[in-house]
């Protein structure tokens with residue numbers, strides 16, 4: 137296995153863990169589960185997300201490209217920032233259950249968009265699909 141393939145495997149695993157963990161924390165938030173405030177719940181996501189970004193940087197280093205040169209990487213970064221911001225609103229800053237829920241669902245939409253862009257390598261994502269006959 138090449139170094140690139142290993143980095144990509146870790147990157148994809150962290151992406152899966154990051155989004156699953158965020159989905160679970162949102163569920164805990166909505167159901168009032170005290171596990172949301174446990175030490176592990178607060179620390180582990182930072183470790184996974186740091187690894188996710190570090191492996192992305194590693195792959196770009198091997199490719200020798202700046203993410204700003206590649207449109208689908210720019211789209212991933214913008215969507216990632218939106219995912220992080222909406223996630224903070226959902227899990228930390230929002231005061232009402234309604235705002236928390238909306239922010240959580242929008243953050244999950246951003247995560248879905250990031251995955252589609254990762255596979256299609258195109259910022260248009262699902263809009264690339266041919267229209268149904």
Ligand code: HEM
Pocket residue numbers: 144147148151152154188189192193195196203209212213216219247250251254255
């Ligand atoms: C929540 C955030 C992210 C998720 C869910 C995610 C998800 C993925 C997935 C599923 C793949 C595999 C795609 C394939 O098999 O072709 C991938 C590949 C990749 N991602 Fe990410 N990613 C995220 C953030 C980022 C960021 C911020 C960057 C860098 C700006 C990045 C750079 C890359 C690169 C360079 C690849 C390799 C593409 C290839 O092999 O052709 N990712 N990502």
